[in-house]
Amino acid sequence: MKAPSVARLLLAWYRKGHRDLPWRSTKDPYRIWVSEIMLQQTRAQAVIPYYERFLRRFPNPQALASASEDEVLAAWSGLGYYARARNLRRAAQRICVTGGDFPREYEPIRALPGIGDYTAAAIASIAFGARHAVLDGNVLRVVARVENDSGDIASARTRERFRAVAGEWLDPSDPGEFNQALMELGATVCLAKNPLCLVCPLSERCRARAEGTAHQLPVKLRKVEPVHIQSTLLVVHRGGRVLLRQREREARRMARFWELPAPEQLPGARVVEILGTFRHTITHHRYTFAVAQASVSARCAGFRWFTVRQMREIPLSTTARKALAVAKIIVP
DNA sequence: GACGCGTGGAG
DNA sequence: TCTCCAAGCGT
Numbered sequence: 616m617k618a619p620s621v622a623r624l625l626l627a628w629y630r631k632g633h634r635d636l637p638w639r640s641t642k643d644p645y646r647i648w649v650s651e652i653m654l655q656q657t658r659a660q661a662v663i664p665y666y667e668r669f670l671r672r673f674p675n676p677q678a679l680a681s682a683s684e685d686e687v688l689a690a691w692s693g694l695g696y697y698a699r700a701r702n703l704r705r706a707a708q709r710i711c712v713t714g715g716d717f718p719r720e721y722e723p724i725r726a727l728p729g730i731g732d733y734t735a736a737a738i739a740s741i742a743f744g745a746r747h748a749v750l751d752g753n754v755l756r757v758v759a760r761v762e763n764d765s766g767d768i769a770s771a772r773t774r775e776r777f778r779a780v781a782g783e784w785l786d787p788s789d790p791g792e793f794n795q796a797l798m799e800l801g802a803t804v805c806l807a808k809n810p811l812c813l814v815c816p817l818s819e820r821c822r823a824r825a826e827g828t829a830h831q832l833p834v835k836l837r838k839v840e841p842v843h844i845q846s847t848l849l850v851v852h853r854g855g856r857v858l859l860r861q862r863e864r865e866a867r868r869m870a871r872f873w874e875l876p877a878p879e880q881l882p883g884a885r886v887v888e889i890l891g892t893f894r895h896t897i898t899h900h901r902y903t904f905a906v907a908q909a910s911v912s913a914r915c916a917g918f919r920w921f922t923v924r925q926m927r928e929i930p931l932s933t934t935a936r937k938a939l940a941v942a943k944i945i946v947p
Numbered sequence: 948g949a950c951g952c953g954t955g956g957a958g
Numbered sequence: 959t960c961t962c963c964a965a966g967c968g969t
Binding site for chain 3: 658
Binding site for chain 1: 954
């Protein structure tokens with residue numbers, strides 16, 4: 616008797632029960648799109664509240680396209696990778712200019728800003744049933760283990776090989792559900808650290824499990840050394856308002872975000888008292904910030920005063936949020 | 948191909 | 959406390 620296919624095993628497992636995530640209950644390409652962008656390098660748990668708030672605020676591409684960049688960034692603030700939000704808005708504008716309907720084919724979807732191979736395959740398969748296998752971190756891990764393939768997943772050759780395997784596995788009758796099932800398996804069973812092989816529907820045909828190599832796959836060679844940085848953020852408040860500066864439009868990262876000044880950015884400031892410290896990591900940069908209460912005598916060109924209420928309406932950096940929490944001006 | 952980009956959770 | 963990394967993309 617022929618062994619059941621990967622797709623059959625996987626879909627049977629998936630249909631038996633999976634996490635109830637809000638974007639699973641829709642085929643609206645706009646909602647699928649927003650969820651896929653938010654999920655890039657971001658855990659589902661972190662995405663859920665942002666997804667729901669974002670869609671209430673921008674329920675369709677037209678609403679998103681007509682919003683200001685600051686409004687969109689404010690809704691994204693805290694989620695990270697802010698280029699995603701800028702690209703999302705730009706893509707919505709492009710969609711609205713070209714008729715207002717979300718593209719239905721892989722190629723035009725792939726051509727939108729912020730959409731790469733993964734996201735195009737995810738949207739095309741989930742929203743439109745197109746036969747494209749997704750290749751994300753979950754799929755790479757599952758394929759590496761089932762095939763017991765120790766290729767470096769940062770290399771293009773390995774990724775092409777893995778993509779071919781996922782394409783072989785793909786269930787042509789429901790590519791979208793198959794893709795989600797494969798990613799769900801990676802997210803909940805075929806875990807990076809501690810794979811739950813005992814409950815895995817693919818364990819019978821998993822070569823890494825047979826060889827005992829699951830925990831060391833997939834192989835990723837490159838590694839960036841962390842850099843430790845110490846700095847100070849100044850909290851200047853006066854009459855219930857706090858002094859903030861805005862990053863330049865051209866800044867490489869977090870452009871247009873409002874943040875607290877460092878001492879060198881506010882030369883006239885006088886430190887009154889150190890209120891505390893906190894840590895924050897941005898990619899491989901590990902910051903330790905001291906939070907200092909400070910005062911200024913003169914007016915501060917390029918700065919603006921914000922109330923706590925106003926801060927909810929602007930893109931506010933997470934370092935500023937953490938520092939203002941240390942200063943007990945906002946609640947974390 | 949290698950980097951840079953945010954954040955918070957898990958172990 | 960520290961490391962690793964989670965539904966990637968653009969340069």
